Amino acid sequence: MSHLDASPNAAAFYARRGYEPAGDVKSNNSLPMSKRLDERTSATTPVLSRDDARRVYDRIGSLQDTQAFYEDRATSILVEHGDFTTAHRVLEFGCGTGRFAARLLSERLPADASYRALDLSPTMVQLARTKLQSFAPRAEVVLTDGAAPADEPTASRDRFVSNFVLDLLAEDDIVAVVREAHRILVPGGLLCVSSLAVGAGGLSRLVSSTWSRLHARNPALTGGCRPLELLDWLPSSQWRIRHHARLTPFGVPSAVVVAEPV
Numbered sequence: 236m237s238h239l240d241a242s243p244n245a246a247a248f249y250a251r252r253g254y255e256p257a258g259d260v261k262s263n264n265s266l267p268m269s270k271r272l273d274e275r276t277s278a279t280t281p282v283l284s285r286d287d288a289r290r291v292y293d294r295i296g297s298l299q300d301t302q303a304f305y306e307d308r309a310t311s312i313l314v315e316h317g318d319f320t321t322a323h324r325v326l327e328f329g330c331g332t333g334r335f336a337a338r339l340l341s342e343r344l345p346a347d348a349s350y351r352a353l354d355l356s357p358t359m360v361q362l363a364r365t366k367l368q369s370f371a372p373r374a375e376v377v378l379t380d381g382a383a384p385a386d387e388p389t390a391s392r393d394r395f396v397s398n399f400v401l402d403l404l405a406e407d408d409i410v411a412v413v414r415e416a417h418r419i420l421v422p423g424g425l426l427c428v429s430s431l432a433v434g435a436g437g438l439s440r441l442v443s444s445t446w447s448r449l450h451a452r453n454p455a456l457t458g459g460c461r462p463l464e465l466l467d468w469l470p471s472s473q474w475r476i477r478h479h480a481r482l483t484p485f486g487v488p489s490a491v492v493v494a495e496p497v
């Protein structure tokens with residue numbers, strides 16, 4: 236398989252572990268779960284390896300912000316439902332250029348809140364450091380190797396944010412990131428995530444199936460991202476869903492979840 240990784244899907248992961256995705260209960264997706272799983276991914280779905288993701292995002296750099304035309308609708312819902320005015324210690328996984336961090340720091344977070352942003356792309360880290368310079372030292376940007384943040388202290392953060400990143404990870408990595416988020420969040424803390432989603436009908440379904448086909452041909456063509464059902468990755472035994480929204484800005488199906496660890 237050369238530079239591409241492959242791994243089993245959420246259903247298989249969780250069936251093996253004996254628990255249900257929160258999505259079975261909470262999702263308002265009109266498609267049956269079996270259909271969503273068929274379209275979303277299969278055991279042979281290739282994803283970008285971490286090295287390839289680093290290369291792709293080093294190349295994309297500040298062009299990442301051209302995705303704002305559809306991403307901002309989703310992240311605005313997170314801003315609204317993530318209760319950030321009461322947050323004090325935020326961790327972001329895959330911060331890109333630091334645009335979301337800058338928005339939270341300037342518009343929402345209390346003046347004493349700290350922000351730790353992680354990314355595996357040196358170019359993105361440099362862009363984010365420049366963007367967040369005026370918020371230093373309470374805002375820091377850390378270059379990682381792309382692994383789930385296992386070194387972050389337990390119960391150290393009250394928000395764990397990740398926008399349009401889970402949808403480009405290998406499935407084992409999605410599970411690992413969600414598991415670490417659960418460990419890192421304090422009781423009452425919030426997981427705030429957004430991603431591409433599987434379209435439910437009409438234009439959004441056409442966009443998501445085209446996106447999936449492009450991704451299957453070569454994940455680099457879509458920046459590694461493919462439609463994902465976020466709720467499928469949040470076991471109901473571990474997460475209480477506080478807010479879930481599906482939206483299709485400009486026909487691009489996206490989803491937002493705010494969840495609390497149980």
Ligand SMILES: C[S@@+](CC[C@H](N)C(=O)[O-])C[C@H]1O[C@@H](n2cnc3c(N)ncnc32)[C@H](O)[C@@H]1O
Pocket residue numbers: 285288289292299306328329330331332334335353354355356359379380381382397398399400403404458460
């Ligand atoms: C689609 S971009 C989203 C960036 C930003 N969150 C936004 O919404 O604009 C994905 C980002 O995740 C980063 N990334 C990809 N894989 C990662 C990993 N395994 N660990 C940390 N960052 C990762 C990329 O470098 C890139 O900055």
